[in-house]
Amino acid sequence: MEFDESTVHALLDFDLLSKLVVGIGEVSDITGVPQRQIRYWEDKGIIRTIKDGEGTTRKYDYMNIKKILLVKELLDDGYTLDAAARKIEDRLKLVDEAFKKLADRKGSTE
DNA sequence: GTTCTCACA
DNA sequence: TGTGAGAA
Numbered sequence: 001m002e003f004d005e006s007t008v009h010a011l012l013d014f015d016l017l018s019k020l021v022v023g024i025g026e027v028s029d030i031t032g033v034p035q036r037q038i039r040y041w042e043d044k045g046i047i048r049t050i051k052d053g054e055g056t057t058r059k060y061d062y063m064n065i066k067k068i069l070l071v072k073e074l075l076d077d078g079y080t081l082d083a084a085a086r087k088i089e090d091r092l093k094l095v096d097e098a099f100k101k102l103a104d105r106k107g108s109t110e
Numbered sequence: 111g112t113t114c115t116c117a118c119a
Numbered sequence: 120t121g122t123g124a125g126a127a
Contacts, residue, residue: 023111023112024111024112025111025112034121034122035112036121036122036123037120037121037122039113039114040120040121040122044120055112055113056112056113056114057111057112057113058112058113075120080120081120
C-alpha cells in the first residue's frame with residue numbers, strides 16, 4: 001500500500017494528536033466546559049480518561065477532547081446526557097465496524 | 111496543580 | 120443535570 005505525500009502528513013498529524021495529552025485545566029480552557037462538568041461526565045461513563053503514571057491526575061487525549069466537544073454540542077441541541085452518550089457510542093461503533101470491514105478487505109486481497 | 115466526597119438545587 | 124466548598 002502506498003500513500004501520497006499529503007496522506008503521509010495526515011497520518012503523522014493523527015499520530016501526533018493521538019499522543020497529545022493534556023490536563024483537565026487545558027481541556028476545560030479549550031472546550032469551555034467547566035472542570036467539574038468534565039469529571040461529572042467521566043463519572044457517568046460518557047468519557048474515558050487516562051491516568052498518568054503514578055499520579056492520579058487525569059489526562060485527556062485527542063479522542064476525549066473531541067468527545068467532550070461533541071457531548072457539549074449534543075446537550076446544547078436539547079439531548080439528555082444519556083441520549084448524547086448513546087449517540088456517540090453508536091457512532092464510534094459504526095466507525096469501528098467500517099474500518100474493520102476495510103481491514104478485512106485489505107487482508108483478503110493482499 | 112489535581113483528586114475526592116457530601117450536600118444542594 | 121450540574122454546582123460549591125472543603126480536605127487531601
